[in-house]
Every structure is written in C-alpha cells, then in structure tokens.
Amino acid sequence: MIGAVARRAGSGLVVLWAAATAAYLALLAAPGDVVDSIIGDGADSPQIRAQIIAEWHLDRPAVVQYLDYLWRAAQGDLGRSYLLQRPVRDVIGDQLAPTVRLAVAAAVFGVVLALILAVVTRGRWARRVSSTAELVLVSTPPFLIGIVLLSVFSFRFGMFPVSGDRGWAALVLPAVTLGLPIAGVLTQVLRDGLDRALDEPFAVTARARGLTERSVLVRHGLRHSLLPAVSLLGWLFGALIGGSVIIEQVFGRPGLGQVTLQAVSGSDMPVVLAVVVLAAAAFVVVNTAADLAYLIIDPRLRRS
Amino acid sequence: MIEVENLRVTFRLGKRQVEAVRGVSFDIEEGECLALVGESGSGKSVTARSLVGLAGPAARVEAGTFTVDGRDVRGFAARDWRRLRGRFAGLILQDALVSLDPLRTVGAEITEVLRTHGIGDRGDRPDRVRQLLTDVHVPEPGRRARQYPHQLSGGLRQRALIASAIAGGPRLLIADEPTTALDATVQAQILKLLAERRASGETLLLISHDLAVVSRLADRVLVMKDGRIVESGPTRTLLGGAGHAYTRELISAAGGRRRVTTTAPGEVVAEATALRKVYGDRTVVRDVGLTIRAGEIVGLVGESGSGKTTVAQLLFGLTEPTSGRVRFEGRDFSGVPERARRPIRRRLQLIAQDPLSAFDPRWTVRRIVGEALPRGADPQPILERVGLGADVLDRYPRQLSGGQRQRVAVARAIAPRPSLIICDEPVSALDVSVQAQVLDLLAQIRADDGTALLFISHDLGVIRDLADRVLVMHDGRVVEQGPVRAVFEHAGHEYTRALLSAVPTLEGAA
Incomplete structure (x- = not known):
C-alpha cells in the first residue's frame, strides 16, 4: 500500500517535470525575444534593455536558466510575470478561484444531469429524444451554446447577468454551457453501460427477487455503468480546462483562461509555465482519483 | 400450484417474429420435482421464466389457461408479478459468478430479498442472512456474507445464490441449469442441497439438459424440443424406455459410448519433463x-x-x-x-472451449479457415471433412450454431496438418x-x-x-x-x- 502510494507520487513528479520541461522548450523555440516581452509597450532604449537583461539574469546560458527555473519551482517559487511585473504565484492565485468555481459547477451539473438522463430516459421515445439532444450538444461548439444561452436567458428574459463574476447567478449560464457537452457524452456512456448491465444474468436474478425495474437500475445497473464513465474522468478534466478558456471569454469572466490567453499571446513565459505545471498537477490528481474510484466501484480489482 | 395450458411465447426480433414456445401444457403439483429437459434453444428456459413473468421485454406470452398459485396471471401488471417473485417463487440460474451482482457482497444480495419483501427489520436482517447461509451449508456464514462472489469458490457461490433465492421463503424453486457450470464433486453437493430443499417441502422446477442430473432429482420429466413438449411422464418410466426418438437420442448421448480402439502409439511427438x-x-x-x-x-x-x-x-x-x-x-x-x-x-494446434471468442467476429468462415491453409488454397475440402457444407463459407461465427462453430475450429486446427x-x-x-x-x-x-x-x-x-x-x-x-x-x-x-x-x-x- 505504501509502496503503491510512493510509486504514484514518484510518477506524478515525473509527469510534472516532463510537462514543465516540454513547455519550457516550446516557449524557447517560439519566436520573439524575452526582453521585448518584458518591455511590452514601455519605453525602449539600449540602456533599459541592458538593465532588464541584468535584472532578470537573461545573460546566462539557457541550460543554467532552465536548471535555475526548476530549482526554484521545486521550492514553490514560480518567478515573476514579464507582463504584469508581479509574482506569478499572486497572478494565478487571484484567478484560480473563479476558474475552479466554474469548473466544479460545470462538472457537477454535467455529471448530475447525465446520471438523471441515463436513468430516466429508458423508454423507447424518451431514449430517442435524449440521444438526439446529446448528439447535438456534443457536436455543437461550446461558445455557440454560450451565445445562444446568453441571448435567450440574459438578453431576452434578463434572468442572469450578461458578464462578470458577481454572485451565484453569474455562474449559472457559464457552468451550464460548459456542462452540457459533458452531460451529452457521459449520458451516452452511462446509457450504454446500463443497457449492458441490465442484460446480464444478475439483473435477471435481481428481477426474480421482486425488485422494481427502477431498483434494478439504480442498485445494480448504475454501478456497473459507472466503470466506463470513470475512464472518461481524464477527458472530462481536459474538456473543463480547454472549455473554460473559451467560456471565460464569452461570458467576460475573470479566471485562468483569460490569464493564459494573455500570457501566451504576450510570451509571458513564467505565467505560461506555471499554468502548464498547474494543469499537469491537477491531471495527476484527477487520474489518481480515477484509479481510486475504480477500486471503490469494482471489488474485483482490489487485491486480496 | 401451477396450471398452464397452450402456452405460447413469441419474441419480436426487429421485424421478425420468433416462436420460442409453441403451445405447451403442464401442471406443477405442490411438493413435487418436475424437470424440463431439452437442448439449448428448445424453449425450456423461456417456459420456466414465463412462470414468473420474466420472459423478457420483447416477449409476448399467451396461454389458454395460466394460473399460478390459484390466480390467473394473464393480464398481470408488473407489480402483481413482483409480488410473486422472490416470495412465491425463487429463481436459481446457472453460474453464480454472473448471476450474483459481482460488485456487491453476497450478504447485500441476500438482504435485498428481505428488504424488498419487508421481511424482518433492519436490525435482525444480518442474523437472518447468516441463518440462510447456514441453511445452505456455507461455513463461516458471517465472514462469507461480507465477501464478493469472485472471492468464493464455485460451489460456495452457487450456495449463496440458492440462499438468496430461498430468502423470501418461496414455495416454488425454479432452478435453471443449477449445476452446469460446476465440477463433478461440487455438482454432487449442490444436487444434494436441492434434494434437501425439496425434502423440506419446497416444490422444485428443474431445467436441465443433463439427464443424469434430472434422474437424481425429478419425479416427473417433460422433454422439450423446438418449443413443444415431445414427451412427458414419470422419470423412471421415461428414462427406462422412452417412446420418442428424441428422448432416446438424449439418453444414448448421456450414456456415452467408447469411440476409439487403442492403436500402437508411434514416435514421441511432445514431451514435458518435471x-x-x-x-x-x-x-x-x-x-x-x-x-x-x-x-x-x-x-x-x-x-x-x-x-x-x-x-x-x-x-x-x-x-x-x-x-x-x-x-x-x-x-x-x-x-x-x-x-x-x-x-x-x-x-501444434489448439481447439478452445469457446470458439466464439477464439474467432475474429468480423471474419467469415472462409477467411478463418483460409488463414490456416496455404495461400489461395480452397477451404471447401477441409470443411467437408468436418461435415460442413459450402453454405457456411460466407457466414460469420455468430451466425453459426455452437456445433458448427466447433467444427470450424476443428477445420482450422487440422488445416496445417499438425502432429x-x-x-x-x-x-x-x-x-x-x-x-x-x-x-x-x-x-x-x-x-x-x-x-x-x-x-x-x-x-x-x-x-x-x-x-x-x-x-x-x-x-x-x-x-x-x-x-x-x-x-x-x-x-x-x-x-x-x-x-x-x-x-x-x-x-x-x-
């Protein structure tokens, strides 16, 4: 058990290192000069340039800069933003909460909706209607869903604020926009799993005990259908990260999406690196959670 | 106890209608053991499941008379059936590894019956579960109740399945091939347990393709073929000198016969040491x-x-x-x-137990057998040797019967002329x-x-x-x-x- 945890932590560290290094190399290869990025729209002169190079230690070889970066990152120091001239830790810290709120709300909405739909739409017609709706949701770009929701619920009925992040009401539309495609995919996977589980002999046994069809579904089938759904956790996380960048733009929300976009377009290397490492760390956590979930759901995977 | 006259079960498969049961009539008397015998596809399982309304969602069940426990079940609603299931009749299926929910403990499965029918209260159900497991001779019932089906041996699993079937105190036990998946020694123990249940007053409906199993338990036998009852009668008379050709065929197959004459063996082909x-x-x-x-x-x-x-x-x-x-x-x-x-x-070739999983489901028989032959060779002579016609060449494994599939497996194995x-x-x-x-x-x-x-x-x-x-x-x-x-x-x-x-x-x- 302790060995397994240690192995898991070790491989997590390797993932973090690999992600940081890959991002570092990619940014190094990207066009543009670091000094240009730091100057931004500010005053530009050879003296200022020399000053910047000295202050940011840019005169050292790339390998030394890389190793220095790794060494400081390991101590929790992610450096300073070139653009904002603030510690990266503060930049991200400010923007992390709104994004996490959005992602969690969207994930909860998507998962709960998928569970309800998969369980409720068992009839022939309900299933057809639901499958069609899922297909539409999965194949529609999220920003379009966002715009449609905005124009109906914000502009027409004025039920929710158009933009910003004040209060829970402002969270509803973005979370729904991000959660709907997730619900679409998950519902299909869950329904498929339910169909297969309810065809198994143990479902016949359960019915033969006098259980209602709904009990067979909820007590037996659902748990079986969760197994394939859990393997989608990694995908779900990716969808949340990628989606939130766009959704935050559409709804004018603060968050990591905005920060990342600015950092990438402005070659703000320390911020981009921090976002990549953060995403990789979260991914490691999510995958560990998925592996644990397998063990909880399926006792056959636990070692005796 | 059960009276069935002219029972018909039709399945709707897409646009086609398949008649699985074509007008069978029989009674089950309180306290007897009736056996339904036949090969797969004879309609025996469907008949048995119809008795508890579990023929399946695509099935249409019709009958002239259909009374269960004195009540006419034609036009029974889902909730009427549910009251019968578990309480009046318990169902035991073939392999407990898949007939018990693999994700739940054995105890949870048995408790489910008690809770569904409101037997006992929350506090004394664990005791009842232990008692039920003791009744079916499961050692250490307390520990076993907390285990999952895959942690139990085949015999213990089947006992646990039986415990869950009898938990609601049913008067009728329907056992569908209850020992088919088990080894001979375990099979004997389960048969003994079923005999015990019967002695304690439960009525038993036994579904089996195995006449030897049937001869040990049943009082009366119904032989089914192609959805009809071809012969029925007391076990002893029927197995002693049955009239119907099909029954005789079943008996001779069950009896077995020596097929080979031992010849002088040749040189060593394979040798394993220590x-x-x-x-x-x-x-x-x-x-x-x-x-x-x-x-x-x-x-x-x-x-x-x-x-x-x-x-x-x-x-x-x-x-x-x-x-x-x-x-x-x-x-x-x-x-x-x-x-x-x-x-x-x-x-060196292999013939596996289940050819369906040993063949690529997307390959035709032509390709499956052709793969084992020299390029361009005609697969037909090999198929003729295993008794298959040219009509199977372009079929897929799932479109073949179990016997045909195993013949294809034999054809594939002998094609490279192995030693x-x-x-x-x-x-x-x-x-x-x-x-x-x-x-x-x-x-x-x-x-x-x-x-x-x-x-x-x-x-x-x-x-x-x-x-x-x-x-x-x-x-x-x-x-x-x-x-x-x-x-x-x-x-x-x-x-x-x-x-x-x-x-x-x-x-x-x-």
Whole structure:
C-alpha cells in the first residue's frame, strides 16, 4: 500500500517535470525575444534593455536558466510575470478561484444531469429524444451554446447577468454551457453501460427477487455503468480546462483562461509555465482519483 | 400450484417474429420435482421464466389457461408479478459468478430479498442472512456474507445464490441449469442441497439438459424440443424406455459410448519433463511429466484450479515453465525464443472451449479457415471433412450454431496438418447430442491422419469415451495416470475415486 502510494507520487513528479520541461522548450523555440516581452509597450532604449537583461539574469546560458527555473519551482517559487511585473504565484492565485468555481459547477451539473438522463430516459421515445439532444450538444461548439444561452436567458428574459463574476447567478449560464457537452457524452456512456448491465444474468436474478425495474437500475445497473464513465474522468478534466478558456471569454469572466490567453499571446513565459505545471498537477490528481474510484466501484480489482 | 395450458411465447426480433414456445401444457403439483429437459434453444428456459413473468421485454406470452398459485396471471401488471417473485417463487440460474451482482457482497444480495419483501427489520436482517447461509451449508456464514462472489469458490457461490433465492421463503424453486457450470464433486453437493430443499417441502422446477442430473432429482420429466413438449411422464418410466426418438437420442448421448480402439502409439511427438510453474507465491503446476506419441489421444482430467489449463499453456509455449522443459517434435520448445518456436508452430494446434471468442467476429468462415491453409488454397475440402457444407463459407461465427462453430475450429486446427492438437474443454459448452457428434469427428480425425490429441476436460465421461491414456491432475500434480480402462476400473488414488463417484450417472436407465 505504501509502496503503491510512493510509486504514484514518484510518477506524478515525473509527469510534472516532463510537462514543465516540454513547455519550457516550446516557449524557447517560439519566436520573439524575452526582453521585448518584458518591455511590452514601455519605453525602449539600449540602456533599459541592458538593465532588464541584468535584472532578470537573461545573460546566462539557457541550460543554467532552465536548471535555475526548476530549482526554484521545486521550492514553490514560480518567478515573476514579464507582463504584469508581479509574482506569478499572486497572478494565478487571484484567478484560480473563479476558474475552479466554474469548473466544479460545470462538472457537477454535467455529471448530475447525465446520471438523471441515463436513468430516466429508458423508454423507447424518451431514449430517442435524449440521444438526439446529446448528439447535438456534443457536436455543437461550446461558445455557440454560450451565445445562444446568453441571448435567450440574459438578453431576452434578463434572468442572469450578461458578464462578470458577481454572485451565484453569474455562474449559472457559464457552468451550464460548459456542462452540457459533458452531460451529452457521459449520458451516452452511462446509457450504454446500463443497457449492458441490465442484460446480464444478475439483473435477471435481481428481477426474480421482486425488485422494481427502477431498483434494478439504480442498485445494480448504475454501478456497473459507472466503470466506463470513470475512464472518461481524464477527458472530462481536459474538456473543463480547454472549455473554460473559451467560456471565460464569452461570458467576460475573470479566471485562468483569460490569464493564459494573455500570457501566451504576450510570451509571458513564467505565467505560461506555471499554468502548464498547474494543469499537469491537477491531471495527476484527477487520474489518481480515477484509479481510486475504480477500486471503490469494482471489488474485483482490489487485491486480496 | 401451477396450471398452464397452450402456452405460447413469441419474441419480436426487429421485424421478425420468433416462436420460442409453441403451445405447451403442464401442471406443477405442490411438493413435487418436475424437470424440463431439452437442448439449448428448445424453449425450456423461456417456459420456466414465463412462470414468473420474466420472459423478457420483447416477449409476448399467451396461454389458454395460466394460473399460478390459484390466480390467473394473464393480464398481470408488473407489480402483481413482483409480488410473486422472490416470495412465491425463487429463481436459481446457472453460474453464480454472473448471476450474483459481482460488485456487491453476497450478504447485500441476500438482504435485498428481505428488504424488498419487508421481511424482518433492519436490525435482525444480518442474523437472518447468516441463518440462510447456514441453511445452505456455507461455513463461516458471517465472514462469507461480507465477501464478493469472485472471492468464493464455485460451489460456495452457487450456495449463496440458492440462499438468496430461498430468502423470501418461496414455495416454488425454479432452478435453471443449477449445476452446469460446476465440477463433478461440487455438482454432487449442490444436487444434494436441492434434494434437501425439496425434502423440506419446497416444490422444485428443474431445467436441465443433463439427464443424469434430472434422474437424481425429478419425479416427473417433460422433454422439450423446438418449443413443444415431445414427451412427458414419470422419470423412471421415461428414462427406462422412452417412446420418442428424441428422448432416446438424449439418453444414448448421456450414456456415452467408447469411440476409439487403442492403436500402437508411434514416435514421441511432445514431451514435458518435471514441469513446474509458479505465479507469485502460488505453485500451480508441480513436477508434471508427460509424453505424447503420434496418433495417441491423451486425456488430462481435473477440476477447475487443478492446473490442467496451465499445463496446456506450457506445452503450447504460451508461458515459460519456472523449471522443467518442453520438447516438441524432437526440438526444445521451452526456454527458447519465440523465433525458434515459430517454424514448428503450425505443427501444434489448439481447439478452445469457446470458439466464439477464439474467432475474429468480423471474419467469415472462409477467411478463418483460409488463414490456416496455404495461400489461395480452397477451404471447401477441409470443411467437408468436418461435415460442413459450402453454405457456411460466407457466414460469420455468430451466425453459426455452437456445433458448427466447433467444427470450424476443428477445420482450422487440422488445416496445417499438425502432429498434435491440444483440445481445451472442446465440448463443454455444447449440448449432449452435439457433443457426441464433435467427439465422433475428433476420433475420426485421429484415425485418418494419425494426429495426436491432448484432450483436456473436467468431464470424465468424455475422457472415458475418447482417450487412450488418462492423466488425473489435482493441486498441480499428476496423481494418477495409465490406460483409460485401468484408471476408470481400478482407480488407485483416492482423489480419482472421489472424482469417479461424483460423476452423475443415469439412474434407472435401460
């Protein structure tokens, strides 16, 4: 058990290192000069340039800069933003909460909706209607869903604020926009799993005990259908990260999406690196959670 | 207790209508044991499931008279059926590994019956579960209740399944092939348990393709074929000298017959010496030695877990022995890289238990058999040898019957003209009459080609009918070996004797 945890932590560290290094190399290869990025729209002169190079230690070889970066990152120091001239830790810290709120709300909405739909739409017609709706949701770009929701619920009925992040009401539309495609995919996977589980002999046994069809579904089938759904956790996380960048733009929300976009377009290397490492760390956590979930759901995977 | 007249069950498959049960009539009397006998597809399971309204969502059930426990069940709503299920009738299916929810503990499954029918209260249900497990002779019921089906042996699992079926105190037990998935010794124990339930007053409806099992339990037998009852009567008279040709066919298949005359064996084809295989801290094969000569049929018997399949894998070069070695056609077959084995791989073929999973489902028979033949060769002559016509060439595995599929597997195995074919439970999944045909085919192949067969089975009857020599495995060891007749008539080892005595035989058959 302790060995397994240690192995898991070790491989997590390797993932973090690999992600940081890959991002570092990619940014190094990207066009543009670091000094240009730091100057931004500010005053530009050879003296200022020399000053910047000295202050940011840019005169050292790339390998030394890389190793220095790794060494400081390991101590929790992610450096300073070139653009904002603030510690990266503060930049991200400010923007992390709104994004996490959005992602969690969207994930909860998507998962709960998928569970309800998969369980409720068992009839022939309900299933057809639901499958069609899922297909539409999965194949529609999220920003379009966002715009449609905005124009109906914000502009027409004025039920929710158009933009910003004040209060829970402002969270509803973005979370729904991000959660709907997730619900679409998950519902299909869950329904498929339910169909297969309810065809198994143990479902016949359960019915033969006098259980209602709904009990067979909820007590037996659902748990079986969760197994394939859990393997989608990694995908779900990716969808949340990628989606939130766009959704935050559409709804004018603060968050990591905005920060990342600015950092990438402005070659703000320390911020981009921090976002990549953060995403990789979260991914490691999510995958560990998925592996644990397998063990909880399926006792056959636990070692005796 | 149950009265059925002119029962018809029709399934809607897309636009087609399939009649699974075509007008059967029968009664079940309180306290008796009635057996429904027939091969797969005869409609016996559908008939039995209709009695509790579980024929399936695509089924239409019609009957002239259909009373269960004195009530007319025609036009029963779902909730009326639910009150009968578990309470009036309990259902036991074939394999508890899949008939109990693999994700829930045995205790949770039994408790479910109690809760559904409001038996006892939350506090005393754990005691009731323990009592039920004790009733079906599960040792350490408290610990077992907290375990999952995969943690229990086949026998304990089946007992737990029975415990869940009797938890609601039903008067009727419907047992659908309750012992088919079990080894002979365990099968005997479960049959004894069912007999016990009957003695305690429960009525038993037994569905089986195995006449030997039926002869041990049933008072009356209904023989079904193609959705109709072709014969019925008291077990003794029916099995003694049945009138209907189909019943006689079933009886002769169950009785078995010697198929081969032992011939002088040729040179050594495969040889295993001091094989030992260790997985982690479990030793599954201990010091197994084995020689197979050309044209010989060697039987390898043992219960599940005895190590016989591992021996097959070692011989086949699928896994390396921990120690010991395998030689095939005079060359080293173990301890060498796969590259060295490949030139002679074609000389060693395998016939698996379930051809459906051994074939690529997207390949036609033409391609499956063609793959084993030289490029461009016509697969038809080979198919003719195994008794299949040209009409199967363009079919997919799932479009074939179980017997046809196994014939295709035989065709594929003999196509490269091997010197040895390893047959791993090749007929265990087949109905008895089909089983007999496949065994005939294998005997014929040996006689024609002089191919050696290693025949692995838990079914002693099959080994007795086909093999020249037999090896009995137990706990990874060969505990007994010798010519079939000698081993079967004068078993030296107590395990062999236990195996032999557990084989159900047809009682009262002529």
